[in-house]
Amino acid sequence: AATEKSFVLKAPLVKGDSLAMLAVRHATDIVTLKRLNNLTSDSSLAARHYIYVTCVGGAAAVRGSHVTFTYCPIACREFITLQPGAEEGDKPQPPAASTLSPAQVDQLTAKLALLLSRSLRVDEQTALYYLREADNDVKRAMQLH
Structure with missing residues (x-):
C-alpha cells in the first residue's frame, strides 16, 4: 500500500533555482529533495527541467486525484505522480508521446x-x-x- 509520502508532484525548474529555494517553495527540506531526485548538489539542477517533490496536504490532497506511474531515468526510480487539475470522475490523460524522431x-x-x-x-x-x-x-x- 502506498503511503501519503509515496505521492509526488512534478515541479518545473526556473533558471537560477537552488535547492534551498525549492525547499522553501515546496515546504520540504533539502535532504528530502536530494534523496528523492538523486541530487548531489545545486549544480545537479543545471541539467534538469523539473524535479519531483513530495505532495503536501496529506490524504486530502491525494484522495480522488489521478496519478500516473512515471519512471525518471535521471533519478533512476519510479514515482507515483499526482496529476494536478484532474477531478474525481475525469478520465486520466494518456502520457505524452515522445517528440523525438x-x-x-x-x-x-x-x-x-x-x-x-x-x-x-x-x-x-x-x-x-x-x-x-x-x-x-x-x-x-x-x-x-
Missing part, C-alpha cells in the same frame, strides 16, 4: 555511446553494445563493463 533517437544514442566510450576507454562499438544491453541506462552500462 527515430533519427534523433539514433543520433542521441550515438552521442551517448561516444561519451561512454571515452569514459570507459573502449571503442564506440563496445560502448554501444553495453549501452544497448543496459537499455540506454549509462549507470547500468558502466556496471556491466
Whole structure:
C-alpha cells in the first residue's frame, strides 16, 4: 500500500533555482529533495527541467486525484505522480508521446555511446553494445563493463 509520502508532484525548474529555494517553495527540506531526485548538489539542477517533490496536504490532497506511474531515468526510480487539475470522475490523460524522431533517437544514442566510450576507454562499438544491453541506462552500462 502506498503511503501519503509515496505521492509526488512534478515541479518545473526556473533558471537560477537552488535547492534551498525549492525547499522553501515546496515546504520540504533539502535532504528530502536530494534523496528523492538523486541530487548531489545545486549544480545537479543545471541539467534538469523539473524535479519531483513530495505532495503536501496529506490524504486530502491525494484522495480522488489521478496519478500516473512515471519512471525518471535521471533519478533512476519510479514515482507515483499526482496529476494536478484532474477531478474525481475525469478520465486520466494518456502520457505524452515522445517528440523525438527515430533519427534523433539514433543520433542521441550515438552521442551517448561516444561519451561512454571515452569514459570507459573502449571503442564506440563496445560502448554501444553495453549501452544497448543496459537499455540506454549509462549507470547500468558502466556496471556491466
